[in-house]
Amino acid sequence: MPLYALIDCNNFFVSCERAFNPKLQKKPVAVLSSNDGCIVARSSEVKALGIKMGTPVFEISHILRQHNVQLLSSNYSLYADMSSRVMETIKKFSPEIEIYSVDEAFIRIDHTSFKNPKQLGKQLHETLLSWLGIPVSIGIAPSKTLAKMACELAKSNPEYESVCVLTISEHGRDSTAEEIIDGLLKQFPTREIWGVGRQYAKRFAQNGLYTAYDIKTASSEWLRKTLGISGLRLKYELSGISILPLNTKPKPPQSIMHSRTFARPINNITDLRQSIATFTSRVCETLRSKHTRAQTIHIRIETSRHNSHEYHAQQAHVTFPAPTDDTATFLYAARHTLDRLWEVKTPYKRAAVTLTDISTNESIQSSLFEKIDPWFSQKTKPSLGTSWMSFGKYLDQSKLLQEESNKVNSITVSEPFAPEVVSDKEIVHKKAALHKKIDAINAVMGKDTLRFASTGKPKPVWQSKSEQCSPRYTTHWDELLTVS
Secondary structure: OOOEEEEEEOOHHHHHHHHHOHHHOOOOEEEEOOOOOEEEEEOHHHHOOOOOOOOEHHHOHHHHHHOOOEEEEOOHHHHHHHHHHHHHHHHOOOOOEEEEEOOEEEEEOOOOOOOOHHHHHHHHHHHHHHHHOOOEEEEEEOOHHHHHHHHHHHHHOHHHOOEEEOOOHHHOOOOHHHHHHHHHHOOOEHHHOOOOOHHHHHHHHHOOOOEHHHHHOOOHHHHHHHHOHHHHHHHHHHOOOOOOOOOOOOOOOOEEEEEEEEEEEEOOHHHHHHHHHHHHHHHHHHHHHOOEEEEEEEEEEEEOOOOOOOOOEEEEEEEEEEEEOOHHHHHHHHHHHHHHHOOOOOOEEEEEEEEEEEEEHHHOOOOOOOOOOOOOOOOOOOOOOOOEEEOOEEEOHHHHOOOOOOOEEEEEOOOOOOOOOOOHHHHHHHHHHHHHHHHHHHHHHOOOOOOOHHHOOOOOOOOOOOOOEOOOOOOOHHHOOOOO
16 A cells, blocks of 8 residues: 655745744744745744735834844755755655655655654655754645545644654554544644635535545545546545655646846846847856757846835737747747837836746657757847848737737747757757756856846846845855855
């Protein structure tokens, strides 16, 4: 019988900060969004104050001062590196792992040398705390849904000592063992079950199902008829029958986005171009790190919702003839899309770049008429007075009209432009090799050691406010922790 463990890092962002700054232990700590505007992570002490996720800082400034809450700017370089270290440590206990999120992972443990699930959980907990300083909660059960539930129990009930096991063997083999587990299921409202959204919870309630136990004991025929296969799958999972296997090879993401709220409004095109170029570079780096390519890029710019100017947002997208991971291609498309969206004297407060239509490198479907991997021709540039180019093929200007507020424009690239001198295959390989080198150097020497000139100078005026950011202890040589 399969046996799964879910490892969930407690208050992950805060725990990362505490691992390198012990003075923050047992103190109320909150991590702020990229522009120091909202609460995005809270310590247990801050949660006890009733402060919710996403709360704007200005709305609760009096509470923060009253309770001396330590505020920190987001340090995503640190969090990403610590997440990688957590996952690598977990793999030492089981190679069968599904990385569910930045701070959560499922592993299958019935194939390991550990005979006692509780012992494995305790050793894994102690190892992560000792090696990395990251506290975790662990739930162990014969299905992923029950493991998720067990993890929540471990997190909220001190008597479990951070490890909760929901198996018959853990509670003995007498007739009361299943009763104990059923008693725990009765504590779980349907809305808190993993995979049950608001609409499903509402439908369950309308039919008299309010807890996980109610779903477990519901008629299989009724669940299948009312909710389809997903309802029946949930019943089996809650009964300890594994239906959801480990996803050890995750599917490519449906989208990759990088967005920022600027420290101050931007009303000149140069700064806006540099911000869009930077965001485009970021999403392309993420794209390649996942061994994927994208076919569509979306550009969005918007004004502030909180000032005297009328709020409006503008967006457009470019679809290429085939997927690509080439930053230069996306940068060219992003710049000229932005130039069409930008309005003179408009104070833009936020921008976003999103890649969609993502596929893995192994499953690329080329266009029937494609000559090479998409590559823009520098010979043909768009001008505001004429039509807009796409890989040397002109599109009618009516396909990219000035956008009205919140209306989506679409630019569909029809035919690629093929440079004359270099062969198709050679260009693809040269670009791939170039990006591989750039990504490798930046990974070792630090982000933006090598970057495209269109991203502008370091610390631009549009950069998000990050006044209380801790050092990037594990990813930058000049910010290593020093001991005196």
